[in-house]
Amino acid sequence: MIRVAVTGAKGRMGSTVVQAVTDAPDMEVVALFDAGDEITPQSVNGAQVAVDFSIPSVTESNVHALLDAGVDVVVGTTGWTEESYARVREHAEASGRAVLIAPNFAMGAVLAMKFAAMAAPYFESAEVIEMHHPAKVDAPSGTAVATARGIAKARAEAGLGEMPDATETDELGSRGGRVDGIPVHAVRLRGLTASEEILLGNAGEQLVIRTDSFDRVSFMPGVLLGVRRVIGRTGLTIGLDQVMGL
Ligand SMILES: NC(=O)C1=CN([C@@H]2O[C@H](COP(=O)(O)OP(=O)(O)OC[C@H]3O[C@@H](n4cnc5c(N)ncnc54)[C@H](O)[C@@H]3O)[C@@H](O)[C@H]2O)C=CC1
Numbered sequence: 001m002i003r004v005a006v007t008g009a010k011g012r013m014g015s016t017v018v019q020a021v022t023d024a025p026d027m028e029v030v031a032l033f034d035a036g037d038e039i040t041p042q043s044v045n046g047a048q049v050a051v052d053f054s055i056p057s058v059t060e061s062n063v064h065a066l067l068d069a070g071v072d073v074v075v076g077t078t079g080w081t082e083e084s085y086a087r088v089r090e091h092a093e094a095s096g097r098a099v100l101i102a103p104n105f106a107m108g109a110v111l112a113m114k115f116a117a118m119a120a121p122y123f124e125s126a127e128v129i130e131m132h133h134p135a136k137v138d139a140p141s142g143t144a145v146a147t148a149r150g151i152a153k154a155r156a157e158a159g160l161g162e163m164p165d166a167t168e169t170d171e172l173g174s175r176g177g178r179v180d181g182i183p184v185h186a187v188r189l190r191g192l193t194a195s196e197e198i199l200l201g202n203a204g205e206q207l208v209i210r211t212d213s214f215d216r217v218s219f220m221p222g223v224l225l226g227v228r229r230v231i232g233r234t235g236l237t238i239g240l241d242q243v244m245g246l
């Protein structure tokens with residue numbers, strides 16, 4: 001049995017993870033943490049892997065505390081920067097432990113990101129629209145940031161230049177934010193859980209890649225896969241695709 005700790009255990013995702021781990025035949029929940037709980041070598045209670053779905057402002061410090069407690073970590077919390085990735089990579093490598101950080105564990109979203117990067121070199125225009133429940137604290141979503149970065153990298157490798165856009169005035173920021181030059185638009189709407197559309201355009205044609213999570217159970221097969229695959233690795237892995245052989 002894989003001994004699993006959950007941080008952010010009282011949240012929307014954390015509580016769903018606790019149920020999924022409890023139901024998994026090869027795992028058991030051995031420690032739960034939420035705001036105010038201290039992560040120590042004792043309090044992790046022999047956990048081999050911790051799953052963190054907390055909040056962007058605390059997730060990095062949770063990961064460092066878990067590594068110090070001798071635990072491998074699977075992270076779904078968003079809001080990571082290149083600097084925070086670098087600090088965690090160094091800590092994980094120095095301690096011989098593993099950290100897997102994925103902005104999205106839903107199979108549809110993982111594949112949508114992959115398909116978008118595959119398609120990007122063949123389209124003049126690309127924009128990302130992410131749509132979430134209104135309780136989400138960060139914008140744009142971690143998935144949208146990763147999607148846009150993947151598109152931008154694929155465009156750069158293919159030698160594509162600027163996208164066509166004649167906009168001269170945009171006092172309201174209606175053209176969205178830019179992630180590595182790719183426009184990203186964020187919608188917050190009661191009734192939604194998590195959706196994303198990637199729009200790719202050429203003269204006379206459009207490709208739309210869309211992924212919808214209607215329920216948080218959609219993330220659970222990916223989270224459990226992450227728990228199983230993080231064991232035996234070392235250092236930092238970013239993206240579930242990296243442990244799926246995609
Ligand atoms: N990677 C993925 O597939 C997914 C990622 N997410 C991300 O997961 C994160 C959590 O999302 P939700 O569960 O909707 O948020 P939530 O607000 O429902 O849950 C966050 C939980 O973290 C707790 N918390 C606050 N400070 C803490 C600390 N220092 N240590 C431990 N726990 C602490 C809060 O009390 C709360 O229970 C967000 O960043 C969200 O974007 C959400 C869905 C899927």
Ligand SMILES: O=C(O)C1=N[C@H](C(=O)O)C[C@H](O)C1
Pocket residue numbers: 078103104132136137140141142143144193194195
């Ligand atoms: O906050 C959420 O709900 C989600 N957050 C992740 C993100 O920011 O990409 C993953 C998914 O979109 C749900």
